[in-house]
Amino acid sequence: MGETIAGITIPDSTLAREATELVRDAATELVYHHSRRTYLFASLRGQERGLQWDAELLYVGAMFHDLGLTERYRRDDQRFEIDGADIARDFLQQQGITPEKAERVWAAIALHTTPEVPMHMAPEIELVSRGVELDVMGIGYDAITPEQRAAVVAAHPRPDFKNGILAAFTEGIRHRPETTFGNVKADVLQHFVPGFQRTDFVEVIRGFRLAAESVSDPELPALQQPARVGGLAQVGPRRRR
Structure with a gap:
């Protein structure tokens, strides 16, 4: 049997142990404990909530969800959530897990920063989001008891966690600002990366023009069509020449 914390048993299968080892090797102590x-x-x-779920799948989803922030696994061409999701899927497939189950974990990680959508999906997908939301933002804080919260934090402390996780977010995504369009990580870069300008969704819509649409249409002001979405290349008005 695995370790039990707050009445929850940590999976102790070969798969779970190898998942733990991979995360401990690649991630910081802060990300591991989180x-x-x-x-x-x-x-x-x-x-x-009275749900039924696969403990191994939930464990891999929770343990791998921030691997896309790590120096070893982060890429520069996609969202960090997808980095972690891809790593988890590859890991599970190498362990002989069925494609359907591996895809479930992929979705749990890929969607963990997307509000509401995971709550209408498989339990493992929903619960990764609920676990992240509670630890990072306190959503669902009162749904568990003070004794349960204390036991979790005693086993996995969170000294200066708020500042630490914000720093980890910043370091993990500052080199790919365009991937923050339409998601909460734009808030992080807005706070911590000088010169970052978030892309405005309304301006993107207004700035796009099909060839058949008149430039003089008052509903379609002459705006610069964005070369890319997100980051430092903000869409804005362009003077007519």
Whole structure:
């Protein structure tokens, strides 16, 4: 049997142990402890909601969800959530897990920063999001008991976690600002990266013009069509010559 924290047993299979080893090797202590708390809080929320889930799949989803922020695994051409999702899917397939289950974990990680959508999907997908939301933003704080919260934090402390996780977000995505369009990480770069300008969704719509549409149309002001979405290349008005 695996370790039990706040009444939740940590999976102790070969797959779970190898997942833990991979995360410990690649991630900081802050990300490791956050990921373990995510699993524990996710499981507690699952109990509270009366859900049934695959503990191994939930564990991998929780443990791998921030690997896209790490120096070893982060890429520069896609969102960090997709980095972690891809790593988890490859890991599970190498372990002989069925494609359907691997895709479930992929979705859990890829969608963990997308509000509401995961709550209408498979339990593992929903619960990864609920675990992350509780540990990072306090959403669902009162759904578990003070004793449960204390046991989780005693096992996996969070000293200066708020500043630490914001720094990890910034470092993991500052080199790919265009991937923050339409998601919460634009808020992070707005706060911590000088010169960052978020892309305005309304201006993107107004700036796009099909060939058949008149430039003089008052509903379609002459705007610069964005060369890329997000980051430092903000869409804005262009003077007519």
